[in-house]
Amino acid sequence: MPRDPDPEDPIAPDALVLTAAFEDPLDERRPWLERDDLVGALEIPGAETPVYVTDSGIAVTTTGIGKSDAATTVTAILSNPGVDLESTYVVSCGIAGSSPETTALGSVAIADAVVDWDRKHRWDHRSDAAGTDSASEASTEDHSIEERPIDLLAYRPRDYIHRLEEAVVDCALEAARDVDLCEDADARDYQRSYSNAPDAGPTIERGTTVCGDEFWHGPRYAREVQWLCERYGVGPYVTTQMEDAATATALERFGLRERYLSVRAVSNYDRAAPGQSVAESFDGNPASLALGIENAARVGGAVVSELAGADPLGIGSRNVD
Template sequence: MTIAPTVLVLPAFVHDAETLDERQPWLDRYGFANERDLPGAPEPLQYTDSTDGTGPLALLPTGMGKANTATTVAAALTSPELDLSETLFLSVGVAGGPPTETTIGSVVLGDAIVDWDVKVRWDAAEGDGGVPLELNPYRLDDHVFRPDSALLDWAAELARKTDLADDPEVKAHRERYEGRGAHADPQFLVGTNVCGDEFWHGRVLAERVQWLCDEYDAGTYCATEMEDAATATALYRFGRLDDYLSIRGIANFDRPRPGKSVAESLHDEDFEAGFELGLENAVRVASALVDERLG
């Protein structure tokens, strides 16, 4: 039997620890009564029973990083077990974010997805003091993916009606940071998402990430993650980019707070303090879209 999902949700990673599992909130909310192994996918496809007039909701973890994600999405798109011709694809998970623009617990709907890895970079110590980056001269395009504007508008209208959670401990954590975004309450944003296999951290690298966004005329970045450019690439190759949205909940800031070094910040016991809140709010927004599609 061919499965024809109305929506396919693509979390990245599944861990044993309950606090580090992007799939679990979906299992808690929906009844995934069925599963199917797909060659090339790291986890089984789980799906609900079909409802009147719609196909099922399907859930397929991709694995962390761009290689895992592109392989999984391509495996789904080419599987004879699936009919994805009418499917809405959603990347839903956590992300880092700049305290200048957003806060932990906010949700970013990506209107531009920038691939951070397609560039030239050299050792700053051997440079002339400028930004040690330039655009890759061998690139075929600008490696910025822009979802369909009508689909974005539909999603944003529903998302703005969604209540977001907050947590007093996370609020106290984020107020230690500098930046107009850090001290705000969690909110829904439409903005630029930067994707890279490099898990970077720090103010200097943040400035370079923004430099690349400026070179691509992609706006000010609001979220950073490791999968969505790969998902967008696979869907673009199969002519399905217009059916794709990225929804990311901010779980941590991309730089240290005052008085902390980069190494101290990365290994601070509070670094993942916003994981559950960021994921919860991302799933709240994505669930609103899913429920609308499922009727």
């Protein structure tokens, strides 16, 4: 039974693992709760679910899907005196989308940059050119604008990108490369329906993850995402998800972003395969979804253990005088 946090005896985990969902078939939390014995759970006001504590010193909770849920949950935990994160690494771990041209289904990416997809302009330049909102009367002279109806924000006090701490990313990659990734024949068959997908099994990747609340799907929107990443100097993107920019921002506000990491496994591609509808392709298939959840937890577990043991930033309690 979850208990209320105790400010007089706060938990101080080595790592806080954040999953987005906990209900089938998107139960990213289950492998973590089965990995170690639970020694307690805290009911944090404002959090999506309890914060579970394992006997290996890891805390696990679910933020909810999307940026507002993630920001609210993380802020609630950060501001609760019953939780001490001064010696804690924070790891988002779960599934994500990717381009079929980028990597195999079930591959796991360690992010070195998080781009906020929602912070941009989106407009119809055709109405500007023609002086009307009628597409049939609009000028089509500038085809590049027609292909890319987005731009960086005109008022931009900063670039909406989080470049993650290199020492933490490198430590995570070192641990991830020793993980035996699962493969699945059904997921591989589905992957082969994409002619431009690699004919290979899951791999470990490093690169940019893009975060947004918009459920976009298809090559047109993928080109826009790619353009935004290139403008920030972090293209190409490797994964897409819905929480990590919000999590990174919340941690930044509390001065803790340097210990943040994103571990995301590819469960689906961001466009339809030949002969598929968008609706049919959006969630991948059951095999690729299960494979992504499993590989994310496998790699995430190894990464969390390495971060706690190697402590690349020197923030652990054993380093405190």
